[in-house]
Amino acid sequence: MQRILLLLIVLVTLTWLPFPVRAQEQKPDTLALFVSGTDGYKSYRIPAMVTTNNGTLLAFCEGRKNNAADAGDIDILLKRSTDGGRTWSAQQVIWDDSINTCGNPCPVVDAVTGTICLLMTHNLGGDKESDIIKKLSRSTRTVWISRSTNDGVTFSAPEEITATTKKKEWGWYATGPGIGIQIKNGPNKGRLVVPCDFSYDDSTTIPKQGHPNMGSHSIYSDDHGATWKLGGTITPKMNECQVVEVADGNGTLLMNMRSYFQRNCRAHAISYDGGISWTGPVDQPVLVEPVCQASILRYAWPGKKSKSCMLFLNPASAKRINMTIRASFDEGQTWPVIRTLYTGPSAYSSMALLANGIIGCLYEAGTKNPYETIIFQKLTAKELLKQ
Numbered sequence: 001m002q003r004i005l006l007l008l009i010v011l012v013t014l015t016w017l018p019f020p021v022r023a024q025e026q027k028p029d030t031l032a033l034f035v036s037g038t039d040g041y042k043s044y045r046i047p048a049m050v051t052t053n054n055g056t057l058l059a060f061c062e063g064r065k066n067n068a069a070d071a072g073d074i075d076i077l078l079k080r081s082t083d084g085g086r087t088w089s090a091q092q093v094i095w096d097d098s099i100n101t102c103g104n105p106c107p108v109v110d111a112v113t114g115t116i117c118l119l120m121t122h123n124l125g126g127d128k129e130s131d132i133i134k135k136l137s138r139s140t141r142t143v144w145i146s147r148s149t150n151d152g153v154t155f156s157a158p159e160e161i162t163a164t165t166k167k168k169e170w171g172w173y174a175t176g177p178g179i180g181i182q183i184k185n186g187p188n189k190g191r192l193v194v195p196c197d198f199s200y201d202d203s204t205t206i207p208k209q210g211h212p213n214m215g216s217h218s219i220y221s222d223d224h225g226a227t228w229k230l231g232g233t234i235t236p237k238m239n240e241c242q243v244v245e246v247a248d249g250n251g252t253l254l255m256n257m258r259s260y261f262q263r264n265c266r267a268h269a270i271s272y273d274g275g276i277s278w279t280g281p282v283d284q285p286v287l288v289e290p291v292c293q294a295s296i297l298r299y300a301w302p303g304k305k306s307k308s309c310m311l312f313l314n315p316a317s318a319k320r321i322n323m324t325i326r327a328s329f330d331e332g333q334t335w336p337v338i339r340t341l342y343t344g345p346s347a348y349s350s351m352a353l354l355a356n357g358i359i360g361c362l363y364e365a366g367t368k369n370p371y372e373t374i375i376f377q378k379l380t381a382k383e384l385l386k387q
Helices: 001-011 129-133
Strands: 030-035 043-051 058-065 076-083 092-095 101-109 117-124 144-148 173-175 191-199 212-221 229-234 238-245 251-261 267-269 282-288 296-298 309-315 320-330 335-353 358-365 375-380
Touching: 030 043, 030 058, 030 076, 043 358, 043 375, 058 101, 058 375, 092 144, 101 173, 101 191, 117 173, 117 191, 117 212, 129 358, 144 173, 191 251, 212 251, 229 267, 251 282, 296 335, 309 335, 309 358, 320 358, 335 375
Parallel strands: 043 335, 076 101, 212 238
Antiparallel strands: 030 375, 043 058, 058 076, 076 092, 101 117, 117 144, 173 191, 191 212, 191 238, 212 229, 238 251, 251 267, 267 282, 296 309, 309 320, 320 335, 335 358, 358 375
């Protein structure tokens, strides 16, 4: 009973802030960071956010010039905050390739060197996802990287790494969406791991309800992002994914995935070798989803003054509504803390840790559809560890 009461206190202490309607009404802890129809873009999608070694927040997204579709003239954009999200820089274009699609920003910060590696994908603007999957497109989806060594102020010209990170027989490919991680413990300490997904041909499996054969996988770097290799795959019917390190001291990884099994829940897989191989997917019924991207993040490692804590953020519903954050204190086995951030239309998300235990949430939300704005919201969550 005492545990239940303490968890209820946690729910109350998490800061709830109302959904902002426009930039002029923004409050310091909740603001519409990217607003559809402004700054030359019809819509903004696919948020990704990291905190640099210097404490700077980097918020990436796709800027879609002409429509909200996943193909067409799409650029990768960035805004920076050096004061914990209170103020933000002007919008910066990281990658613009004319009318082509530059998408799926997935950054990872190297804690050793401070380098920010930004993994991305590219395809011709006229090639739709369905055609790329069916091998009917003019070209295919390719994998790229850009790097920053000055705290995200500038990024290098994108460099293609498709040859070492994608099998030739794959069709569609996406980095993230979201963020990558650096392994903190075990034999693969220091390894950068980026979660990705792909489409593949499989004559033994008939896709249900029009969904192609999809899988999740990882790519990794053992030289601080200089070169990248293809890790293990997770099939069948897996898709967009995010990865987190388990607090067992061995560097075990947990992959949290969008599932096409039509059971309205996420799936998990485990890697014991730093992402080179993975167990098969297992349903997570408590993590309700509408078949959508989600984000997962380690909030705290177990120690003398703290207990292990993971956070999970997604639209917890059968539809893309109800953006909800959860907390787990047992490495993702159970999620006893749950708090709704926004009840309306909402979709993709990303999380980052700020100073003093503050959680930064970046998520798509709107009043009529989820893709009207990308919201930045700060949550106070120190009480999560006081059980």
